[in-house]
Amino acid sequence: MDSLNEAIRTSQLLVDELPDDPIRRPIWLVNHGIYLHEKCQRYKDADLDTSLSALDEALRSGKEALRRRPPGNTRFQLRSLSLLGVWCTTKLSMTKELDLGAEGLDYLTSAYELSQVLDGEKQVILKNIAHIHEVYYQILKQKLSLKEAEEHLSKAIFYATEAVNMTPEDHLELGEYHKNLAALLSTQCHDSGTRGEPYKLAKNHYLAAADAIRATPLVRIPAAMQAGIFHWQDDELEEADRLLHLAVDLILQLNPRQMSTEDLRQTLRAVSGVAGIATSISIATGKSGTHALQILERAHCITAGLFVDQKSDISELRAAHPELAQQLDDIRTRLSHLPNQQQNSGKFFEVRDLQQSLLSELSAVESEIKKRPGFEHFQEVPGEEEFKALAREGPIVSINTSVVRSDAIIVTCDDIKVLPLPELTHSDLENKLSLLSDSGNVARRNAVPRRRANGKGNVNEVLAWLWKTTVKPILDATELTASKRIWWITTGLAGRAPLHAAGYHTNGSTENTMSRVISSYVSSFKVLRFSRGRSASTVLDNMLLVSVSSNLPSFRKIDTSREIKVAEDIFGDTLTHLPDPEPEVVLKNIPNHSITHFACHGFARVNDPSSNGLVLVKNGRAVTLTVSDIEKVSHKAGAIAYLSACSTAEQSDMKLMDEAVHLANSFQIAGYQHVIGTLWGADDRAAGEVAGSFYTKLLAERGSDRENRKTFDVATALHYAILEYKNSAKNDISVLEWGPFIHIGT
Template structure:
């Protein structure tokens, strides 16, 4: 240390003696910056890091663009900013780092000896950004750059092992993201190779053993083979024994071994393993270098889980209090990622709920919901957002219940739900928001918003289709930069008078306005309470559903393959009747039918509340006999769709109806009534003065036809992907039309009238972790821009589809394609089908 201080003073003296225009000044400044950076690396003193950055910036300001030493200056500045990001977690520092690394690599000849180092630096920077944003493209770019670096490092080179290890880290993260076992095996293979080629006693041996242990532990978590976990613990302990006491990454190593002991406790029940876990995890928290370190929330969460587990075993109150303290500290840690801060929320809310401390449960829920927008920035692809939402699934159902138990208003409960449900669709809605008021009063800001929005509202595959690494990297960075610029623009707009609620969750008055055509009923379920949150045009009320029970819901949803009248009767008794009675809808209306919009949450989203009732009684004890029902995924989605409503009829001279029928679909049963359905609808459309378009039933042709239609009707098979709802699809010839395709289709400039999906399960989401995201075909067509969408929850009878469609369209035709005619026509069609079903059953 003393030697570095002496060197710094000597360099400073030399710099001060050299005139500003002297040719050696840049060399001396760069050397001085390098010495300050070395001092920072040894001591961790941030002031030295800041000085090194200033000196490197001064060097670059003096060097001509074509100077041969410029790449080295860019490299040093990029590394310094990357270290600054790792110290404080400020994304702007990492953005600067990536920019400098790119610039350095761009002007480095392919055969330059520093080419490898610069590829490594850029790969590491992309990996750092992935850890914060969870954007898969950043991770892919990190792996690609590191593989390029390894490919040009000679065998036997001292740096080869560390770069192979870095590739292993990338593959392990990819496994965590996608769950593909070959990625984990590839990671372990890279780790083992790094260990094999590293000499005994080498300074990097500790980190290589650590990563090999991480791979083995991850494999245990997938295979549950205790031998993998035992090997991981052995490698962790060996790695820790080689780690110096003041080593900067020691807290992360302590957390890894603590988590492994915790895993082994869960496997064996040996309390000694839990005690070791807590000890190591406490050391990890205690040795984290700064309160604002970005890893701190993750360390606090792990420690909290250890204390929580011990409380469950011993019921010692002190352990419960320690667990709550760690969870609260993690949630409130501003420098950590939103992902790491949200994860403790469910545990904390549950612990407060168990103790009936509702005020604290509400505070935890409110804080967690405020972080949800930070979890899914606009730059992320929807597939990446899905993975993040899955990680916090279960949190949403707690929020409204916690708010109500804490005595908060109905509006506050709905506000929290709106923040946490339909996050992916909500994020996309922002990109397609109506900004006419902004354009009128602040045209320059509106132009800025449109510019950044349009950069983001393009198909992801178009952004990342390049096979050229440099171009692909630039496209990724441009999308990321556009997202940050859009967020800054939105904040600027929200600071303007009268625009403070721009793109915000709906206000109470906006919710009431949305109920002007009929009440909106949100059903929430939790093990300690179930409620109907009812939005009326003049008030918001909470109706406690005392007969509704989460265990019953789970039992019914587990047997949806064979739904029957018992399910519909149970839905009537527990949900529909109490709600309709409270709204005064107690009898069959004589003339003017009331409307109601249902928004079920959690597992209730899979159940047909609109069909609830005792249909065999021939009484008014059914939803169908009291109201006309519609569904929505959230209040904000309903408000957005209403903005597209107009009472104008389709212009007859330009109206087009697109018809797609799939009587035969590869791998599916034939649908013999599809030709009849298509034929009858073609005649109906012509009588409505609509031009009929029948595209070839392939993805590209159908999407092309959607861009210029007013009605789209599909008769065929729908398919729900149980693992990735964005891949659920209408089945066509060749490539299918998926939810993801529709999310990338923007028809809002035309707002077509109706998409009628005469297919099975077009409103279904099977993935439990994404049930509140409503990523199904009905929502996708609505998001694309259709004013109205008709679809199904379950399998439907082929012949019944023909009858339902013709009855619905006849009514729409008679009512001149008014907005109300869609739900009215469908209601009449279902009522007619039910009457036939009752008659047929009575005759048997």
């Protein structure tokens, strides 16, 4: 996004500086419009107003460029007409104003007529005409104008077919044309409810797109995933497995290291679901649990993996090869400083070039490290023995759900086994979790309250269903250690499931997760390995308490007095309390404290998880400490981050479920071994009671001497604090109050 903003800024400057240049101004107006349209696409899901504003400006630039086109430059005219047609189509899809479709078709028809004269690439224009008919179809189908919608779908398929047929086999865009046609044919097949000729054609075109070696990964990955699903539906499992392995391999060709975090997440939204489907099909073909886990580790939580690679412990490398360790450490340090250099210097392109140079150096050093005996798999996906070693303190259960199937991969120190979960279907899980999210996100610490949509009984039914279909079968098949601890790793929709709260919670019932195990969550084995390798504070010697209870405009006042009192009683003069602070002050203080506790409002945005955050105060106004802010933090010895606010561990973006982006995971990547977060809105009273009980239990055995404040089992302290609150609650929907609190970490 930084590079896009820089391109928009630069093109605007050039447009402004060339008001009367008949040759260069139209060219830069078109370029400016292209960048603005890209901005529109970036913000379309997250910020509709910003997106439409950028699109309107793009249309204005394009129309002015067309009016000012250089005399006799017919090719420039064709390009401008084609782009205006595309931009009108985008606005049509966003506003549903059908007149925009007619305008877009006029532009594209004129462009196609010019392409006949110029012998231009007609297939590009045909592709765009097909897309505008596809958007018409979608809008008219929503309006229940089904006959008219069907006519537009037929036209879309016709033009998309023409684009494929007239494109040479070695053309760079042929793969995209195959994918577009396949998607239209799939829609036709879905509408008809049959597996006739459109089904066969869609399958073949997806396969052609997946195997189009000149196409970009963003074309081939979703095509391979869809082709794999077609082959799975036809019981052609080996070919389905090949295609999904291809999709996973292609993810690495996206060059994630070269992108900013925001750009990478935007890119990964386009290939959502690959990890889960690839794992499901791998299991269906009879491959091992270890193989399935390695697929997940490669294609799941890619962003977190990059952060971990930059911060992971290299003490073993330092002991064996100090010079290589020092080179690696120096490059990591220089890379970590680049975001501030870019922000403060304004020299975007110089900093970007430096980044590319440092990344090349990093790759060279890593290659050199892997040549050394014992380091052949440095920072790579764990193997079977390392998976099992990570389960020495208790079993680790990876739950994978997809449209194909659902399974648990259970890892103990002795074994890795796959447990099918046939009653856990993707569609059922989606329906159940939407109910739980709607019901849970009505709370005083939620900065964006959501209406309670359903009755309390339904929530209990969801938790009973989750117990029956998922947690009970897993626990019945899993050998626990004496600690009764278990770690949950999830993919896809399962990332929103309150596995720790599953079961029946009537008085005296032991048919629930809380009665059988002490739960922790972690996003991946790689992140768990990272956290356990960090040197956390050996004593809980100080706390940073961040509280916000001011009556901010549009926010409900919350009561943080219970948490403040407990913190003062336990930590005394080692407590740093920041009431109503600015984000900058908080970020400055975080590295100096082993415990950081937030008691404030929180929120999770549906389509922009990087901006999820905690509500702080600046100049009397609400401001946000975001996921992006925390991702820049590096805490050398963080012990506990307690996020006593709403939705701090909620995965809100359905297209980034495989990335597990939320505040709690960001704090873990920042260096905290233990993070306490919330899966949905936190009830104000419950937040205070659970937090107070947690700290009391955590430090119950400490002496008066500060050196005796030994680190207690954080997960156990939270478990019993929640149980205490749960058992004291009298109403049968108290699960909405105690259920959101979870432990993430080691």
